[in-house]
Amino acid sequence: MNQEKIITVNKLTKEFGSFTAVNNISFDVYKGEIFGFLGANGAGKTTAMKMLIGISKPTSGNAVVAGFDVKTQAEMVKKSIGYMSQKFSMYDDLTIKENITFFGGIYGLSRAQIKEKTAQLIQDLNLEDVADKLVGALPLGWKQKLSFSVALLHEPKIVFLDEPTGGVDPITRRQFWEMIYAEAHKGTTLFVTTHYMDEAEYCDRVSIMVEGKIEALDSPKNLKQKYNVNSMNDVFLKLARNIE
Amino acid sequence: MKTILFIIHKEFKQIFRNKGMLPIIFVLPLIQLLILSNAASFEIQNIKFSYIDHDHSAASRELISKFQASKSFKIINQFNTKEEANLEMQKGNVDIILEIPTQFERNLIKDKTTTLSVSINAIDGASAGVENVYISQIIGTYNQKIQSQLLQYKDNSFVTPQNIITIPSFWYNNTLNYKTYMVPGILVLLVTMITLFLSSMNIVREKEIGTLEQINVTPIQKHQFIIGKLFPFWILGLVILTVGLIIAKLVFNVPMLGNLGLIYGFTAVYLLLILGMGLFISNHSDTQQQAMFISWFFMVIFILMSGLFTPIESMPQWAQNITLFNPIRYFVEIVRMVMLKGATFSDITTQFFIITTYAVVLNTLAVLSYKKVN
Numbered sequence: 120m121n122q123e124k125i126i127t128v129n130k131l132t133k134e135f136g137s138f139t140a141v142n143n144i145s146f147d148v149y150k151g152e153i154f155g156f157l158g159a160n161g162a163g164k165t166t167a168m169k170m171l172i173g174i175s176k177p178t179s180g181n182a183v184v185a186g187f188d189v190k191t192q193a194e195m196v197k198k199s200i201g202y203m204s205q206k207f208s209m210y211d212d213l214t215i216k217e218n219i220t221f222f223g224g225i226y227g228l229s230r231a232q233i234k235e236k237t238a239q240l241i242q243d244l245n246l247e248d249v250a251d252k253l254v255g256a257l258p259l260g261w262k263q264k265l266s267f268s269v270a271l272l273h274e275p276k277i278v279f280l281d282e283p284t285g286g287v288d289p290i291t292r293r294q295f296w297e298m299i300y301a302e303a304h305k306g307t308t309l310f311v312t313t314h315y316m317d318e319a320e321y322c323d324r325v326s327i328m329v330e331g332k333i334e335a336l337d338s339p340k341n342l343k344q345k346y347n348v349n350s351m352n353d354v355f356l357k358l359a360r361n362i363e
Numbered sequence: 364m365k366t367i368l369f370i371i372h373k374e375f376k377q378i379f380r381n382k383g384m385l386p387i388i389f390v391l392p393l394i395q396l397l398i399l400s401n402a403a404s405f406e407i408q409n410i411k412f413s414y415i416d417h418d419h420s421a422a423s424r425e426l427i428s429k430f431q432a433s434k435s436f437k438i439i440n441q442f443n444t445k446e447e448a449n450l451e452m453q454k455g456n457v458d459i460i461l462e463i464p465t466q467f468e469r470n471l472i473k474d475k476t477t478t479l480s481v482s483i484n485a486i487d488g489a490s491a492g493v494e495n496v497y498i499s500q501i502i503g504t505y506n507q508k509i510q511s512q513l514l515q516y517k518d519n520s521f522v523t524p525q526n527i528i529t530i531p532s533f534w535y536n537n538t539l540n541y542k543t544y545m546v547p548g549i550l551v552l553l554v555t556m557i558t559l560f561l562s563s564m565n566i567v568r569e570k571e572i573g574t575l576e577q578i579n580v581t582p583i584q585k586h587q588f589i590i591g592k593l594f595p596f597w598i599l600g601l602v603i604l605t606v607g608l609i610i611a612k613l614v615f616n617v618p619m620l621g622n623l624g625l626i627y628g629f630t631a632v633y634l635l636l637i638l639g640m641g642l643f644i645s646n647h648s649d650t651q652q653q654a655m656f657i658s659w660f661f662m663v664i665f666i667l668m669s670g671l672f673t674p675i676e677s678m679p680q681w682a683q684n685i686t687l688f689n690p691i692r693y694f695v696e697i698v699r700m701v702m703l704k705g706a707t708f709s710d711i712t713t714q715f716f717i718i719t720t721y722a723v724v725l726n727t728l729a730v731l732s733y734k735k736v737n
Contacts, residue, residue, distance in 0.1 A: 174580060176737070204576055208573045210377065222581070224370075
């Protein structure tokens with residue numbers, strides 16, 4: 120595996136008043152890996168991720184994403200990353216094509232590039248029949264695949280996916296992970312949060328966050344060995360239970 | 364620049380695709396303009412007039428005929444006793460009771476003086492004031508006429524009575540047409556309302572549906588996003604103004620003495636102020652409802668303190684000071700000055716300067732309060 124670090128997180132902390140959402144976490148992500156970022160609801164995953172994508176300022180500590188400091192060069196970070204939030208965030212009242220044009224446009228793609236990318240994307244996702252339909256009318260699974268593709272429009276070095284498969288049927292989830300693998304194969308780094316432990320098994324390395332801290336970080340295989348269990352599900356339960 | 368075009372393009376698409384919003388933006392303001400301009404009048408007509416004539420003389424009948432001849436009064440009833448009349452006033456059936464005493468004519472001829480009693484229903488203080496003036500005028504004219512008659516009867520000579528007659532002349536709206544006065548003002552309110560509400564709900568809407576977060580993760584620059592977002596509403600504001608001006612001309616025949624370009628120039632800057640205010644509200648709200656309520660709060664204060672419905676000069680000093688911060692006040696002043704008085708740029712430089720400064724301040728605050736990072 121490529122050992123070139125693309126994300127370096129050093130003692131990153133976020134406090135909201137007296138509540139510490141992210142408590143002094145440090146880790147590295149390597150170029151081209153699929154990095155699983157796990158944790159129970161409220162463990163601080165989304166907060167940590169928001170600091171990495173430059174929309175939330177760390178209280179202390181720092182992180183370097185794609186060579187840029189998230190504190191001082193947030194806008195440079197944003198040029199190098201793609202982001203897909205857990206809430207569907209395209210415009211329901213625009214068509215698929217219009218959404219692609221808009222997001223391509225604000226990432227600075229030229230009209231010609233947008234045209235080419237749009238055609239490619241619609242073909243890849245088999246959306247020819249609905250390309251001029253409003254996005255709001257699409258089934259959730261399609262929406263998620265579309266958001267992922269749109270997050271990749273500007274060919275970012277890293278893509279952050281926040282619970283991309285929440286509420287999606289198993290077949291679509293499978294297809295979604297095939298898309299993730301294909302993208303990783305091209306050398307893109309994928310930073311994924313999820314609640315599905317079978318998905319955690321697909322990741323190259325997994326970190327598990329518990330109450331604002333990273334309790335474990337290794338490959339799924341090593342983690343299972345370390346905790347002497349058969350599945351990532353059990354690893355997760357063991358760590359989460361220790362707390363209670 | 365290119366990025367801004369993409370945003371503008373998207374905003375216009377969303378505006379025109381929203382079938383519920385379109386009529387709200389274009390049709391409602393025009394209906395309001397047509398209805399309000401006809402309804403919002405300070406003129407008082409159809410005053411419900413009643414009288415008690417204890418005298419039944421030629422003089423008393425002549426006085427009553429004066430009221431009958433006036434367009435403002437509508438004779439409702441004649442009562443025999445004051446009690447009867449009071450009862451009707453309590454029921455709200457009459458506004459005015461004129462009581463002519465017995466010996467009215469006799470006293471006039473003998474003593475050259477007499478008294479009349481007038482009761483006015485003053486539940487609505489403003490109307491009562493106006494009614495009082497109307498009545499005094501009628502009685503005043505009657506008085507002059509009767510005086511000259513009496514003088515002639517008595518002395519049988521041709522002494523011309525020395526009467527002083529004031530002829531008021533109303534400048535800039537010499538027929539005192541309330542529509543001429545109200546239409547530009549109401550148009551200003553509509554332009555302000557629509558742009559303020561739309562812009563204040565716009566960014567908070569993206570916050571609500573979650574697209575704002577997605578936008579914040581892109582390298583888009585603050586000013587690009589804000590200009591792209593607000594430009595469509597700036598255009599909409601100018602379109603509404605245009606349609607309103609056309610209606611003002613065609614339907615209400617409001618004169619346009621000044622330079623039309625001056626109105627547009629001023630509106631262009633004024634709209635920036637309103638959009639900045641809307642954006643500021645939007646940035647500080649979490650939901651569209653919240654933004655709507657805050658906008659309404661300001662809107663109601665702005666409307667009532669704009670000088671459109673009540674003259675600013677008659678407000679207490681502290682309230683007059685507050686109106687200095689009311690953008691609508693300046694806009695109403697300017698539009699009336701330019702349309703009705705033919706004011707030129709040199710006449711409105713003060714207002715122009717205030718509005719420009721105000722716009723710069725508000726937009727700076729708005730841009731500063733929009734944060735991509737929190």
